[in-house]
Amino acid sequence: MTEAVLQTALPLPILRRGKVREVYIIDDAHLLLVASDRISAFDVVMGQAIPQKGAVLTQLSAWWFARLADLGPSHLVSARTDEILERIPALAAHRDEVAGRSMLVRRTEPMAFECVIRGYISGSAWKEYKASGTLAGEPMPRGLVESARLEQPIFSPATKAETGHDENVTFARVTNELGAATADALRDRSMAIYQRGRMLAAERGIIIADTKFEFGRDAAGELVLIDEVLTPDSSRFWPADDYAPGRGQASFDKQPLRDWLLERQGVGEWNGEAPGPVLPREVVLMTSRRYLDAYRRITGHELPEIV
Ligand SMILES: Nc1ncnc2c1ncn2[C@@H]1O[C@H](COP(=O)(O)OP(=O)(O)OP(=O)(O)O)[C@@H](O)[C@H]1O
Ligand SMILES: [Mg+2]
DSSP states (O other): OOOOOSOOOOSSOEEEEOSSEEEEEEETTEEEEEEOSOOEETTEEOSSOOTTHHHHHHHHHHHHHHHHGGGSOBOEEEOOHHHHHHHOGGGGGGHHHHTTTEEEEEOOEEOSEEEEEEEEOOHHHHHHHHHHSEETTEEOOTTOOTTOEEEEEEEOOEEOOSSSOOEEOOHHHHHHHHOHHHHHHHHHHHHHHHHHHHHHHHHTTEEEEEEEEEEEEOTTSOEEEESOOSOTTTEEEEEGGGOOTTSOOOOTTTHHHHHHHHHHHHTTSOOSSSSOOOOOHHHHHHHHHHHHHHHHHHHSSOOOSOO
């Protein structure tokens, strides 16, 4: 097992560093998406890395891309370390840093909207519904309880905020800005991917309550599924065992971390802002195990030692 990586420093031009992922430019047509082992909770990126988390995000995305291929093109070229090193010789001396966590992808022009699908009503959607009876600005049936399963999942697009929270927008706004054909395609592709993901994960004891997809246009103008897909970081995973509507649900992956952070806040050891408190070893390891467990449950096998 390679060491946990808080931040990479690869000899390539960098496009952006997100809270978790780092995006490097390979050439006009390709990017390298590198998932670090950083973790954020309550919007604060913690100072400790979670071993194997980056590899889980990357390899789980790659696993899904393979199982979603018939629903439309994705950006994935390769998530295999040997193949990536072969294609990008500059990385030869950085094998440990990139192994397992890196994904070579086709570069696209990203769409300005994030495509959120909600199959259960939770988080900001529950807040909106409680306040106004709507979801993504559309009226919803009355009497829904927190965490209720929506028989028909909802497309709930959002703008990508550079800082702070993404803002939920109506489908009409997406249609206005991108045209009806593109808006419909984003909605229909997102729905099809979510439906397959929710069904498959449910068979393995994980509820995918909601999830976010991103799409881009390739040089030929085709819509391509990009970014990470159906991971614990882009989705709300709930353990199906503990699910009960009418209350909030524990998070499959981040709950021990969140509980620990709330305790620190409760005793006045943390004010909820960056920097986060130093995570104890047990919390780090427990969280790492949760991510590995999500990978194992969904794919049916262990995360390979060498990818
Ligand atoms: N194939 C692609 N072509 C162009 N851009 C892409 C592609 N795949 C992913 N991206 C862009 O790379 C970004 C990934 O980095 P991002 O900054 O979102 O990292 P992150 O760790 O998810 O951080 P944050 O939590 O701040 O979103 C995506 O938002 C997406 O717009
Ligand atoms: Mg992102």
